[in-house]
Amino acid sequence: MTVDTEILKKKANLTRREVLETVARTGxxxxxxxxSCVDILTALYYGGILKFDPKNHKWQDRDRLVxxxxxxxxxxxxxxxxxxFFDRSRLEEYGSNGSSLGGQLNIDTPGVEYNTGSLGHAxxxxxGMALAAKMDxxxxxxxxxxxxxxxxxxxxxESIMFSSQQKLNNLIGIIDRNRLxxxxxxxxxxxxxxxxxxxxxxxxxxxxxxxxxxxxINVMDNFDNLEQPLMIIANTVKGKGVSFMExxxxxxxxxxxxxxxxxxxxxxxx
Numbered sequence: 001m002t003v004d005t006e007i008l009k010k011k012a013n014l015t016r017r018e019v020l021e022t023v024a025r026t027g028x029x030x031x032x033x034x035x036s037c038v039d040i041l042t043a044l045y046y047g048g049i050l051k052f053d054p055k056n057h058k059w060q061d062r063d064r065l066v067x068x069x070x071x072x073x074x075x076x077x078x079x080x081x082x083x084x085f086f087d088r089s090r091l092e093e094y095g096s097n098g099s100s101l102g103g104q105l106n107i108d109t110p111g112v113e114y115n116t117g118s119l120g121h122a123x124x125x126x127x128g129m130a131l132a133a134k135m136d137x138x139x140x141x142x143x144x145x146x147x148x149x150x151x152x153x154x155x156x157x158e159s160i161m162f163s164s165q166q167k168l169n170n171l172i173g174i175i176d177r178n179r180l181x182x183x184x185x186x187x188x189x190x191x192x193x194x195x196x197x198x199x200x201x202x203x204x205x206x207x208x209x210x211x212x213x214x215x216x217i218n219v220m221d222n223f224d225n226l227e228q229p230l231m232i233i234a235n236t237v238k239g240k241g242v243s244f245m246e247x248x249x250x251x252x253x254x255x256x257x258x259x260x261x262x263x264x265x266x267x268x269x270x
Contacts, residue, residue: 070116
């Protein structure tokens with residue numbers, strides 16, 4: 001797969017800029033965890049990975065993307081608007097009373113596959129979709145984007161075991177490993193590295209730089225030969241793209257001051 005990574009970088013930067021402006025305008029949003037996964041979402045939608053049709057968002061043969069960390073919704077909203085799933089006027093209502101776009105994802109939004117809010121369920125729902133594809137002899141793939149903090153949920157590991165047992169080689173999990181949850185730093189615990197545990201559970205596991213479009217595209221270019229579910233651990237930086245936000249716990253849901261906003265705009269090349 002040949003992709004112009006410079007175009008992807010510009011798309012990702014534009015998405016971060018749009019998200020920043022929306023949060024600044026409304027005082028609502030989660031910049032840190034959104035910025036950490038922007039490059040992943042950009043690669044999926046603009047890098048020729050996901051199969052979709054903006055004019056027919058319920059197309060039966062589309063690939064499914066299930067997102068666990070729904071607080072990163074503003075990145076997805078902006079991408080869906082850019083691709084023509086719905087009009088920007090709808091996005092401009094975000095943060096106002098009665099808006100159809102909230103701080104979590106909802107399946108009433110074109111292009112959204114799953115209602116978010118409660119963490120720990122996305123991988124299981126993705127596994128169900130992947131199993132349904134096999135039962136229905138469909139060749140679509142299912143992608144599940146989850147946070148590393150979310151991996152502390154037992155339901156995630158139940159889904160991991162189930163997917164391995166069912167040999168769901170059409171399921172691709174992506175962990176946005178920015179190593180920061182809402183209030184704490186996430187470290188490997190005494191039971192071993194995350195990669196080792198996933199492999200022990202029967203998954204193929206590959207670790208990449210989640211901000212390198214080359215690595216993201218390359219690892220997603222070999223799906224046809226999978227014999228088991230694939231988990232991509234994407235090492236990322238919370239608040240990526242804005243120096244004072246990077247690796248800062250407070251930016252899980254903080255809103256920038258006027259001075260901080262000016263700095264962020266300059267660093268994102270406004």
